[in-house]
Amino acid sequence: MSDKVVATTAKPLPLPFGYTFAAGAIAGEFLLYPLDVVKTRQQLDTSKNPAGMIQTFKNIVTQEGPSRLYRGILSPLLMEAPKRAVKFGANGWWGALFTDNGKRKTTQSIAILTGCFAGATESFVVTPFELVKIRLQDKSSTYTGPLDVVKKVVAKSGPLGLYQGMESTFWRHWWWNGGYFGSIHQIKSLLPKAETKQAEMVNNLAAGTVGGFVGTVMNTPFDVVKSRLQLHATGEWTYPALIRIAREEGFGALYKGFAPKVLRLAPGGGVLLLVVEALSAVFRKQLGPPYI
Template sequence: MDAPFCVQVKTRMQLERGKSSTGLLGAFQAIIKEEGAGRLYRGLVPPLLLEAPKRAVKFAANDFWGKTYMNFLGEKEMTQRLSVITGCSAGATESFVVVPFELVKIKLQDKSSTFAGPIDVVRHIVRKDGLLGLYAGMEATFWRHLWWNGGYFGSIFQVRAMLPKAQSPQGQLLNNFISGSIGGFIGTVINTPFDVVKSRIQGTAKVPGVVPKYNWTYPALITIFREEGAGALYKGFVPKVLRLAPGGGVLLLVVEFTLGIFRKALGPPYL
């Protein structure tokens, strides 16, 4: 199951209320049977458009916050504690870029969605709630990205320290892939409950005069836990981790390769 299927199935599983009646394959089969295979690709334009700027902001912010904290604390080298704090700060920064794209994606991938496409969703939201309506679910998105990046970058630091030192460029590539994949897995374990809450908040239509059932992140976590059990907080975990664990490894490879090119071109003082 490739990433497009994982994105759609994950969202459907997270929006499902009550105890899950289907697993990964069940949800996948149900979408094809009831709505057709084309539905698996619905809502993929926003995350595809977001991918490049999101990754750029993630690593630029991680580099910025890392240097800022090291200078502030007088540290000469990155530590485990700093790597976690830096990752969390990068995730918090990244969340501001992500929210509108995630909101449009959720609105399109909801089973009951009748929107014609991304532009239709944006027009509807702006007409109904104004431009700030595109930032519905900002608080939940903030926590989702803060915890994923904290787990991802913090794990990478620790795993790299535990792995045998690479003796060749190929060995370094392998170490980076392993570190990034483990980081992606751990980040997903930590942030999935926040992702479930974010999907619920962004997927719920606002009714004037009615307080939404899922409004703020931490109270919503408690509500889901009480009503649906702990397992509900990990709805969509399997398709999510299938995408983000190896994706975290590939991401680190690409970033390290790109940074290597710039280091050679600009020299150490600039990176």
């Protein structure tokens, strides 16, 4: 009888890396790409009176054609699956490490730390893709496509040239993932305990959406710096660049592109968590004890 109680009440083990990797990969989404183009255009605008989100969108459509909203999409299409996969796979791996494979309780601090380290891991994967995307999204871009960007960057700076902006990308993902996963942990602890699968879905959607918003608030200044450094390859360090932009263009410049970014990432963060949790539940069922 006691064995049965232990079996049904023991805390499930964290999923193996391969399963969290697959869940993240399948959950990747890219349908809101035009918002990313608008965001980048706003971030690259160094004027003190930049156009708003709607006007930037209109300008792109009327001056360059609707297809320009999808210029450079191949790079994020190739990036999204491994990016999401590494995000959740690394979060699961670091979480297992910091909790001694689930033996210690996941606290708010551990959730934030786990997210930050997952973001740091993710940044190594996405930097080359981000550089290619930014170079293609720039209004004055003359590159013919992703391969042309890679060819010219490598010819000029060598293979490591594809990692220009790595440091700022590191901080962008460090703060977004810390805010995202940390908020998810906190919001879930405040929400009523889900008694049904539908209630659990609502909780995941709410927690992921809030997490996406918090992560975006935290990392947008670093995203602004990253976009500019990857376009111009100045080699400037992130935090001095933050101070310089705030001094030259005002503090608000650090949040250029925030509206399209948060519209994309806040609900996207909710859907992402929803899908990952659903897939994780399927994987746990297939694996059986001790993962359920």
